[in-house]
Amino acid sequence: MEGKNLPIIVVMQKDSDIERNIPRGGVKFFGDVTPEVQTKVCQDLENVQNYYKDVFEENDKVPAVGKVVVKEEAIAKSHKPRDLFRYCPIIGTEDLNEIYVKVTKKGIENTIELTKMPTSEKVKANLTVVKEILPIKTDDVISKNLLINKDEDDFSKIKKKIKIKLFDFDDPFDNEQINNYVLSKLKDIGLENSVKKITYGERINYLKVEVQSYEQVERIASINGVKNIDFFRDYSLPVGDVFSKSVPDWKYDSNVRTAETVIGIIDGGISDNKFLASNVIAREEYVDKAYQNREHGTFIASMIQFGNQLNGINENDARLFNFIDIVAIPNSDEKYGPVDSINEEELMEIIEDTMEKYSEKAKIWNLSIGIKDRTCTDKMSDLGVFLDYIQDKYGVQIFVSSGNTKEDYLREWPLKGVETEEDRIVPPADSLRAITVGSIANKESDDTYVRMFQPSPFSRRGPGISYNIKPDVVDFGGNVHMDGTTKNVGVIGLNSAGECVEGVGTSYSTPRVLQKYACVYDDMKDKDTLLTKAMIIHSARMNSRDLFEKNQDLIKYYGFGMPSTNSSDILQCSDDEVTLVFRQKVSQGFHLEMVDFPYPKSLIYNGKYHGEIGMTLVYNPILDVNYGSEYCRVNIDASFGTYKYGPDGKVEYKGQVPIETSWDEKYEKSRVENGFKWNPVKSYYRKISNRGINVEDGWKVRIDMSPRSGMVPPQEFVLIVTIKDPNKNDIYTEMVNGLRDRSYILNNLETRYQIRQRQ
Template sequence: MTTSPKEKLPLKKVVIREGDYFRPGGGGSSPKVFEPVTQAVREGLAKKLQTTARHFENAFSENSQTAAVARIALKDEALAKSHRPVSLLERADCPIVGIDHLGELLVSVRPATIPKLERALTGDTTKKGVANISTIRLIEPFSVRDDQLTSLTAAVSDGEISTLKLRLFRHGDTQVDATIASSFAAKMKSLGLGAEAVNYGEHMTVYRIRGVRAEHVEELGRFVGTQSLDSFPEYEIVRPAAQPVVRLTAAVFPAPDRDVDYPVVGLIDSGIDPNNAHLNAWVAGREHYVPVADRDYEHGSFVGGLLVHARLMNHGDTRFPLAECKIVDVVAMPRGGKITEDELLAILWEVVPKYPHVRVWNLSLAGSRPCSNHTFSDMGIALDEIQTKFGVTFVLAAGNYNKPPFRDWPVTSNLGDSDRICGPADSVRAVTVGSIAHRDSPGARVTAASPSPFSRRGPGPVYLPKPEVTHYGGNCDPSGGHAQIGVLSVDGRGNLAESIGTSFASPVIAALLAHLQHRPVGGLSNLVARTLLVHSCALGTDLRTSSTEVNYRGYGVPANVDEILGSDPWRATLIFEMDLKAGVDLQLTPFPLPDCLVSDGVMKGEMTVTLAYEPPLNSRFGSEYCRTNVDVSLGTFNADEQGERAHHRQVHPFPRRGEKSALEKGLIEQGLKWSPTKVYRRCMPRGVNADQWRLVIAATDRSGQPNTAVRVAVAVTIASLEEDAHVYNDMVRSMNQLGWSTVDIQIRGRDRFRASR
């Protein structure tokens, strides 16, 4: 049984009540000792600390008030926050000021505090002290790697670069940070260099240093306050030349309807062809950051066309959405398609707040440095800061892998990390978009519905799911040819043209996201819109999808707008949005079920849960950048023989990622702990026996993270396996019987008519 768009039933947003929050019991456990702390262990760690102190002797002799940073690496089994040696370090006045790789603490040390720490390592015999010492594997000085300095020196010597990007540590102590800033200014003066601050956000101190010579590199890298030294990455728009098909006409690219209130998407690209009247009719604003002589409208026009008429230009293919958007055209990328990170950031900080009504911005560009396993790119972090500050969402292309013969599917060659996503596609708050093929041919590298041969894959740092979603960006043969298997849009000369790239999957998702925010009466928050986007992907993805496939496909391809914003009689979707603090769970007991899916206490059907939340972020903490974890458990709440009830998760993380682990590293890899987007799914053809179900949403903070509220959104869909049951009506009846209050998400009629025609 199916419904037409006009027959779609409204999604239900559940009103959260004060009584739905619950403070679970339980206290802390005794400190755990991971190995005997013998005299040899103590002396070994003390010796490592002494070596670290000698490394910083020159800096300390120059200024006894300055601070340096030591790296303290923990044992793999001691990574959980409950085991961290915080007490030991705090008593020695050596605070944790950051995290590098997983389990690597960056600790502030000074001439006066190193002896305190050494005494604690050699003489603390308290139970907590011994447990803290037993977690430590290594102590060493933090400094910029030798190979990095060698590489930069060579690049400067060869004239490839003369401008460097230097990031200073922040110690979280006003006096210490001021001392380091003063020492840095003195260092710049002694070298005859100037340092210009670049805005990367609240938690980063970054400088642009011009006119660098080879002899300066080591001086800058060895400065006691330097956290990193590098060149500014370049970002580019890369694609094969678009192949013209026919001249663009109003039949393929109609003008906007004056009576329709369209959402607006910001497009930061090479610019839209000002001579294309068809496309310019959709431009609602324009900003120029490139001189006229340096402009090339090819890429920007192609992306812009897909923000407006993706389906019409692609032969009415219903896999492309009808989601027309107006555009703020930001001409940022010059001819040649490259821009440095600091230049791009300056544009973003200026242009995004100029258009407060624009909540979705498309960036179809990418870097060339595959993302790290452990830390997030500076550009991704800066985008997160902009999104948080201005309440917007960036939609980012996953980037293109451009080496022939490209990648096949299933993948048969080991490409290492060469086809992995690059910054800024690792931005936590952004939606990253991969590409899949919508067409194939006898010579094509992959078949239709496979990941495109050029689409970069995930995961992001610390197993962050990236890309989250995919859409159609074309296919190619082993040489990159794409005739008849590419995507159609507008070139820079007024033609309907064909090309390929993740750049052209991204605007389709940006248009969908803008409509999800815009078309409901009263609008939807960015977070709920993002949740529904990913939820739609999950609902259409095969339950047998592996975690490896998700690295290429994300959670799938979203449905069209009306499908996402509506429900069918045989399934019901509930939306929850709330502020949540660690230590106070949301517990909905009992959780309603539709009577038509329950027989003799056995529930048969399919359940899908999507969670998205906005964790506090802090770039000082490297691999622990996301500072709060939220988890959802939808399961049974049965009573035992003594009448005691216990919760058992029944809807499991999707996709399955190997055997369960209780260690922190395993929870991150297999359970996506700390990831702000999670999906849970289960199909129950044999049924699950329960007299009661329960939904629990709980938050956990990182060590040292202030307990602040986190915004959370959850979508839950309960469906019949046969599409013939009255799930929706039964679910509404069950919620009413439990006294739940819900609000229908109504769709604006005029917009709905336009997008559903």
């Protein structure tokens, strides 16, 4: 059978798949509980109590915060010292080895008594976890970026947009007490008339303050309850050269069908040129006409609409999309006209306002912006957190670029020299709900930094927070000559006059992936943003099998790879492969087991299993900004492997498709294992060698879910499994028949292609 024209199979969940977890027993000690250990903990607690003495004497209802630093080897969630700190409850975390606890005078006294006379083995084990306990001091509160701007000239630019975050005690009474306490202290400093409260949802809360001097910032930082002081960033459009480009083969075809799916673009605006004007069905203008520059937004829209045709990329089902045009970002190019920027606070307001109006009509949004002077490292950016909140609240999928490096930092390939943090992704590319897109080169010449299909010299890399994979995927965004110019090695789009021009940047690779996502979403009968995300990432990963087989560490630059151009290649199978979708949910305290799972007969010979297996797992975990590096609060793991019955009748199971977790040696193993494993997008892959896998009693699929703490609702997930036969046998039919013979409930993933074939 030629080509891909067979439907993807959806495996439905059965009650019999649900199994209760077997509790794990025992506690783990990280040293001996000696008098010296107990004395050290007591002394640390007494120091914290003395530090907050004035706070407790002023009002004993006002809580304070202690920072518990745990030993590096004890950063796993199961080792959190909850029993020891039962009177000073955990309210959050920062780095993976730092825990915030609520402290009061009485709570500290009770914890000291518990330390002196432990009441259980768990308390004793908790004592061996603790490295030190500290109060929150001024140096902990002031951000590095604010510290860099403390000089008078720099500070004058940001003093009217100081951002304060308070500790969240996860208790309405405590939060009210600390809020009133901080406001009273701001009044003492003389700032009561310059405070503005900013709130989004339950977890995003800021105080915006105008100060007169850096000395006032230091006084704010000394207030009990203040967690962080930073400033609201300004955002502007990327500035880059574009060149006129002749594309003689491109002709606008007015007969191309218009998709049902609508796309939103939050940018500098789409021009009313003859090729795009008729597809802009709504527009909101937040930028004064004098400061508008629609070149960037027009290029983005044209990449979605005509990017394949303009760049000579074959597609088998061209379509046009209607747009909602949000003119939000002012001009930043002095050569174009008056320049301005947009404040982070204003941008958040615009995005929220936009979603209130248009999220029902448009579920897919492009936002190609970033901050050049702040790379993403150990904690989520505020805009990244905000975009996660927006996507959860309004059920939309946002696409963001990984960001472009500074002009004086362009990367050759293979990488030369020592890897630095200069080219890490920038906010809001760390958004976990968003699909973050990097760039690879579509052209090359003798004097370009990189070859075709290699990471563009300007494309920022991962990882994201807690070693999460960012960018998620890549697409064509151009190259750079060694002299810094980009002519003839970029991607082609349209300018505001409707003329063909060439440019480079992750801003232009991002809409290319968005277009692929929109086509898949548009072709699904039942629209599903999470499933579409999983399909796009799975396509990218399966296209990158050879790349990552050579070096898994390339995932920092490529994400999971580049998705296929045509939605039919993503949504359909050929007969020598079978793709299964598990769109299910798993509950706390349980796991899913699909036993006696079939394996294609053509891939079983000489007493061995053979073939190629790729799996992609995607889910939207509960997120909590109060927990810093532990922002993701739920972990799901998937496993596909073989089992056999031992002599005693017990089942011996072995996962046969490993998760991909390769990172640099400079990252400590414990941090990778306890950070990366919470990644809400996971990839598993195995190309079984000629030696094969020994035939056992059967295969099974297993799904496990574990929260970091507390009770969580059932967690939805998408698992996609593709099995391929390198010998091109018809394993599709074998797999479908095998599933039916074992009473699995199957549906075809209904798409426009299947509907059209039935007509």
